Amino acid sequence: MTGGVRAAEPRFRALANSAPVGIYELDSEGNCVYVNAHWCELAGVEPEAALGRGWMNVIHPDDLGLVVAEWTRAAEENRGFLLEYRYLRPDGEIVWIVGRAATVRGEDGEVLSYLGTADDVTARRDEERERQALAALVKASTDAIIGKDLDGTITSWNPGAERIYGYSAEEAIGNPIELLVPDDLTGELESIMAMIRKGEAVETGETQRIRKDGSRIDVSVTVSPVRDASGSVIGASTVARDISKRKLVERQLDDERRQLAEAQRLAKVGSWEFEPASGRWRWSAQQFRNLDFEPGGEVPSLEAVLERIHPDDRDQFRQHVMAMSREGAAFDFVFDYRVMVSDGDLRTLELRGGPAPDRAPGQREFIGTTRDVTGERDAERLKDEFFSLVSHELRTPLTSIIGYAELLNELEAQNLSEQGRRFVEVIDRNSRRELNLVGDLLMLTRISAGTFEIEFGRADLAEIAAVAVESARPVAEKGGIELVLERPETLVLGGDRHRLSQVAENLLSNAIKFTPDGGRVTVTVTEADGQAVLAISDTGIGIVPGEAGRLFEPMYRAADAERHHIQGTGLGLAIVKAIVDAHEGTIEVEGEQGVGTTFTVRLPRREPPRETAVND
C-alpha cells in the first residue's frame, strides 16, 4: 500500500485527525485502512472496529443497498460518490450523514485507494422536518394566519386567510393590512401595532374585518410579535378566527330571547321552572312582575312568595309545591290564585304546570306559566252578575203577569166573554214563552259559570220521547206535519229526566219549526253499541254546508233560519249540547240544504240509581 492518509505527511495527518468531519480511507479492495477521530465519534465505534470490512457494519442495514448502488454508479460514471444516508450506531442512535468519496489514482490511472468524508446532517434534517410540519399546519389551518412587517405590510397569507377574507395570497401579499380593517376600527389597528412594536402580543376579542366583496365579517384576532435571531421585533403574525356563525347563532338566540320576553310582557304571561331535587326555581322577568317582584336577581323564597298570596289561596299553592316535590311526581295542574300587589289591589293569576321534558336522565323538573287573568275573571264575574240581574229583573214582573193571568182564568172566567177568555189565554201563553226564555238564559249563565249540574236519576228515553211527541202534536198538526215515533217499550238509563225531556222537546220543536207545511218529522229511539240513541229527522230546510259545528254555539242562528224568517233565540241547541255533555254523551247533526236535517244524540247507558221511596 502506498499513499493515502495513513502514509501522508504528519502535517496532513494531523489536519485529518482534527477535522470536524468524518474521514476514512479504503484500499482498492474496499477494506478500511484509516478512520479519523471524528468519524469514530459519528459512528460511535473504536477505530479498530472500522478496519477491514468493519466500516460497513455502521451503515444502516436499510441504506446499505443504496450506498453500494451509488458507489458502483459513481465508479462507472467516473465521478465522486455523493449520498445522504444513515449510520446506525451500536448504541441504537441514528445519524444522518452526507457521504462524499473520491478515488485516489496512481500515475497510470490505477486505483490506489478511496478517500471519503461523512458530514452529520441530523440536526439540519430535523429542522427541515419541523419547518415542513409547521408549514403544513399553517396551510391546513381554517384560521387566517397572516404575517406582516412593522409597517403593516402583508408578508404571508395562508389558505385560511384566503377563505375568510376572499383575497388570494397574490392579491394580499405586499398590501397594507389596513385593507382588511373597517374605517371605524383603524384606531384598533394602530393600538395593535403600537403594542407589537413594544414586543407585546394582543388579543382583540370579538371584532370585525372587511372581506374582498366589501361585506363585514365577525372575527376574533390574536396578534403576536415576530423576532429575529437577535430578539428584535421585525414583524407580527396575526391569527384571525371566523366567528360569524357563532355570532349569528348568538344574535338569533338574542332575538328569540328578546321576543319571548317582550311577548311575555305584553301577554302578561310569566314562565317558571322548578327542580324538586334542589328546590330551585327559575323565573322569567314577567314571572317576577306578575307576582309584583322586581325582575332579575334571585327568585324569592317560597315564604316570601306565600306572603304575597291572598291568605285564602296560600294552602292550595303550598300543597302544589309539596306535591311537585314528592318522589316521582308527574302531573298537570291549573288553578287560580290571588296576589296582593303593592297598590293594595288583588291580582288574579292562573297558574299552569306539568312535568318538563327531561333535561338529563333522572333530572326531574316541572315547567309552567303564570298568567295575569284579573281582567278576564272580572269580566266573567261582571257578565254573570249582569245575567243574574237581568234574570231577576225579568222574573219579578213575570211572576205577577203569570200569577194574575192564572187568577183571572180560574176565578174570573165566568165573568169574562169568550173573547176575553181568549185574550187571557194569549197573555198566559206569551208570558210562559218569556218564562222559558228567561229559564234558558239562566241555564246558559250557569253553563258558562260552570255551575250547571244535572240531577242523576232514572230516565226512560222511550217514554221521554213519547211525551215530547204527544205535547208537540198540536203544533205539528196545525202545520200539516206528519209526526212519526219509533221506539222500544222502554229504554232506561241513568240521567236527568227533566233535562233529557228538555233535549227532546227542544230538538223536536226545532224540527217542526224548520219543516215546511206538509213535511214529516221522525223521532227514533234505539239502542246501539251499549248507547241510548235519540234521533230526530225532518224534511225541513236543512243546513248550510260548514254550518254544522257552529249550530251549538250560544246565540248562533242558522243562516237559513234568518232567510226564512224563522223565529228563535239561538239558545236552544247550546242548552241541548250542555245537557248532553253533562251526561257524557255526544250530539251530531247531519243535513242537506233543502232536503232535511237529522240530529242524533248518543247517551252512555249508565246504571240508574236504585229508586228510593218518595215519602210525602
Add this chain to the structure above:
Amino acid sequence: MTEGGDKGLVLVADDEHDIVELLSILLRREGYEVLTASDGKQALALAQEHRPRLCILDGTMPGMAGFEILATLREDERTAEVPVLILTATVNEEREIRRHGVVPDGFVQKPFDSNNLLAEISRLVR
C-alpha cells in the same frame, strides 16, 4: 192585618206589592190566615211577635233579605222552629245558602206555578 181562614197563620213578605197581594189571594182561598209585610225589618218583627205556621220570604228584600231574616229566626229558640220558605227571582240559591250558612225549609223560584207553590206550602205547614 190578619184576615182569612183557619188553616193557620202565614206571613208573606215581599217588597213587590203585587206579589204580596197575589200570594194573599192564593193563600186565603186555601183557607190560611195571612199576615203581610213589605220589607225585611217589618217581616222579622211580625215573625217574632206572631210566630206563624209558615214564613214566605222574598230572597232579596231591601233592608233585610229573606236569608238574613231566616238566620235571625233560627238563632232565637222561640222562632227556631218556624218553617221558612224562600221565594226568589235570583239565580244563585246555592251561593246564598253558603254565604248565610242556613238552609231554608223550602225554596221556590219566581215566577212560580201556583199549584206547585201551594203543594210546597201545604208540605211545610203539615
